[in-house]
Amino acid sequence: MEQLARQRQVRRRPSGTRFRHSLDLLLGKKQIYVQQPQTYFFPELPQIQFYDANRFPWVDKVEAATAEIRAELARGPEGRRRPSALYRGQSGAAAQEQEGLQGNPDWSAFYLWKNGEVVAENAARCPRTLNALAGVPLARIANRSPSILFSLLRPGARIPPHCGLVNTPAHLPPAADRARLTAVFASATTRACRSKAKLWAFDDTIEHEAWNRSDRTRVILLFDIWRPELTDEERGLVSAMFEAIDAYSGQKPAWEI
Numbered sequence: 001m002e003q004l005a006r007q008r009q010v011r012r013r014p015s016g017t018r019f020r021h022s023l024d025l026l027l028g029k030k031q032i033y034v035q036q037p038q039t040y041f042f043p044e045l046p047q048i049q050f051y052d053a054n055r056f057p058w059v060d061k062v063e064a065a066t067a068e069i070r071a072e073l074a075r076g077p078e079g080r081r082r083p084s085a086l087y088r089g090q091s092g093a094a095a096q097e098q099e100g101l102q103g104n105p106d107w108s109a110f111y112l113w114k115n116g117e118v119v120a121e122n123a124a125r126c127p128r129t130l131n132a133l134a135g136v137p138l139a140r141i142a143n144r145s146p147s148i149l150f151s152l153l154r155p156g157a158r159i160p161p162h163c164g165l166v167n168t169p170a171h172l173p174p175a176a177d178r179a180r181l182t183a184v185f186a187s188a189t190t191r192a193c194r195s196k197a198k199l200w201a202f203d204d205t206i207e208h209e210a211w212n213r214s215d216r217t218r219v220i221l222l223f224d225i226w227r228p229e230l231t232d233e234e235r236g237l238v239s240a241m242f243e244a245i246d247a248y249s250g251q252k253p254a255w256e257i
Contacts, residue, residue, distance in 0.1 A: 037205040039255075040166040042238065045229055051170060051201040055228065058135045059199055065132035069221060072126040073150055106157035113148040113223075115255055116141060129221065139169035139224040141239045143246050144255045148223040158211040164204030165255065168238050169224040201225065 024030040034047050053059045112123045112130060123130060130148070138146040146169075153159070202208070212218045226235050246253055 033206045035167045035203060035205040036163045036207060037167045038163060038165050040168070040238075040242075041205075042166070042168050042227075042230070042234075045167055045227055047206070048203060049206050051228075053199050053201060056201070056225075058137075061135060062132050063199055065128060068128040069126075069132060072129050073219060073221075075125055106154040107159060108152050110150040110152070111147065112150075113146050115147060115252075116144050133223065136223070137226050137228075139226045139235075141242050143252055144242055145169060146224045148221075151220050151222045153210065153212045153218045155212055155215050155217065159209055161207050161209040163207050167203065167205040168227055168230060168235075170201045170203055170227050203227075 021030070025032060033049065035041065035045070110122060111119045112126055113119060133148065138148075140146060230238075242253075
């Protein structure tokens with residue numbers, strides 16, 4: 001009994017979780033997934049697919065606002081006749097399959113912020129949602145981020161495997177749906193979005209996919225945060241670099257989550 005109790009304690013510790021992951025890789029039960037950003041790679045950041053949300057001190061405030069977020073959601077995406085398309089074409093082998101989602105309302109979004117700019121009309125409809133995010137370290141890069149949006153996936157819809165743009169932000173999607181459902185986000189590890197009040201962070205530059213095999217629409221609140229491993233100086237340097245690139249080109253970047 002004592003040995004069994006000790007084994008259970010090991011499983012609960014991060015070191016035990018990482019070791020079990022290493023065994024799954026060794027035995028071929030899982031594949032190795034690494035960061036593959038489409039646009040910009042910041043070196044020497046850890047390959048973390050899903051963060052432990054407990055490491056973020058502001059998580060409790062966001063989760064505590066779930067009921068208010070859900071109430072505003074009820075007046076948000078589904079209240080509009082035609083949500084703006086979230087999907088942006090990806091390069092690579094999956095591109096042709098993904099083209100079926102271009103402009104497709106099966107995967108769509110209601111933006112409160114988009115590419116670093118507030119969407120005034122939408123934001124005005126969701127003040128409590130934005131207030132809940134007031135203490136969050138949003139990744140702020142002019143013309144690029146943050147984006148804060150309700151992301152909608154209709155029954156039967158699937159987002160094929162793809163990678164995000166840069167590995168400096170992590171994406172943080174708490175479940176904020178109005179109906180019970182089963183929606184799954186998958187990479188090397190599969191996560192089911194069943195809880196309406198729990199938040200989790202992931203690195204979207206690690207190949208991932210999502211699907212909704214339920215008979216109900218799934219909606220999550222999605223937003224960018226800075227990777228916690230980046231120093232304030234590094235965050236400032238990344239922002240200044242992209243701003244300089246945009247100033248030199250004189251054009252708005254093709255940038256959207």
